[in-house]
Amino acid sequence: MRINVESPGIYTTVQDRGRFGYLADGIGQSGVMDTDAYSKANILAGNSENAAVLECTYTGPVLTFTSECLMAITGADMNPKIDGEPVKNYEKLNVKAGSVLDMSDAAGKGIRSYIAFHGGINVPMVLGSRSTDIKAHLGGIEGRALKSGDVLETGTDFVEEESKESFSPAVFERDIAVHVVPGPQEEYFTEKGINDFYSHTYSVTDKSDRMGLRLDGIEIETLNGSDIVSDGIVFGSIQIPGNGKPVIMMADHQTTGGYAKIATVCSFDLPLLGQARPGSTVRFIRTSIEDAEKMYFDPKLRETVIIPVRHEKKRFKERHGWKR
Numbered sequence: 001m002r003i004n005v006e007s008p009g010i011y012t013t014v015q016d017r018g019r020f021g022y023l024a025d026g027i028g029q030s031g032v033m034d035t036d037a038y039s040k041a042n043i044l045a046g047n048s049e050n051a052a053v054l055e056c057t058y059t060g061p062v063l064t065f066t067s068e069c070l071m072a073i074t075g076a077d078m079n080p081k082i083d084g085e086p087v088k089n090y091e092k093l094n095v096k097a098g099s100v101l102d103m104s105d106a107a108g109k110g111i112r113s114y115i116a117f118h119g120g121i122n123v124p125m126v127l128g129s130r131s132t133d134i135k136a137h138l139g140g141i142e143g144r145a146l147k148s149g150d151v152l153e154t155g156t157d158f159v160e161e162e163s164k165e166s167f168s169p170a171v172f173e174r175d176i177a178v179h180v181v182p183g184p185q186e187e188y189f190t191e192k193g194i195n196d197f198y199s200h201t202y203s204v205t206d207k208s209d210r211m212g213l214r215l216d217g218i219e220i221e222t223l224n225g226s227d228i229v230s231d232g233i234v235f236g237s238i239q240i241p242g243n244g245k246p247v248i249m250m251a252d253h254q255t256t257g258g259y260a261k262i263a264t265v266c267s268f269d270l271p272l273l274g275q276a277r278p279g280s281t282v283r284f285i286r287t288s289i290e291d292a293e294k295m296y297f298d299p300k301l302r303e304t305v306i307i308p309v310r311h312e313k314k315r316f317k318e319r320h321g322w323k324r
Helices: 035-044 191-199 267-274 289-297 316-320
Strands: 002-007 011-015 053-057 062-065 069-075 092-095 100-102 112-117 151-153 175-182 202-204 212-216 227-232 237-239 247-249 256-259 261-265 281-286
Touching (some): 035 069, 035 112, 035 267, 191 281, 261 267, 267 289
Antiparallel strands (some): 002 062, 053 112, 069 092, 175 261, 202 212, 202 281, 212 247, 237 261
């Protein structure tokens, strides 16, 4: 099936779960910023777990369908309409031939929406992934964001038996708290710097993108500066550059970096940051690797981490007897 791109939206790219196994060669991970919304979109559309979707930032595209299509939209609500009629996020949508999907409204909360088509988006695999890496001009459609006149084709990344699962729409708050484990260079920071990092609120700046979330707030004090011999970076690493302001590495992060990393965001909380927009606030909850593993396998232990910061002092760890 062919889908015509009438208007691309502000920043719409083809993404799947990511490009793994090539960091040592200097090739980044890429992939979706919000894995939770991505997974649910593919389940609703009847796709395999790594099918390629459209990731839309702030506004989405206007698309015309040349034939019938099963699809789903998740993530930030961009007030999607099919042939002028509003449709809901987190539901299966059956689109008729000739219909037009319009997602040109700006997201009210959150910042990224995901569009999954039955069969996934059929673009060439590059190093095991269809994800777009714009900096390296890899994957997706010519290694770039969508533009008007592009034509998308669906593929064969579907499952044989239709899923019966349903999902409630996600709620995206302005104030976010995420769990982190101590970073590999925590010893580069003073006791005051470490305490400030965990006890203060930071705001997401408008210089943030798919590469990293740049935060503003109290400067983190170091013992003798934060420069290090460059070493590996992962999705969720938190660097402290020379200005003392944290930068959280995201899906398009570089493969190595020369600034000390004070902490690493637990993978299960990365989707929260994937929906953070300029002006959102972020707090960091310190936990051990052992407790993070428990929370990874048992989401109930995490409680709700998308909470107003003023309530964050009632930490779930006190309830479970875990110390900071």
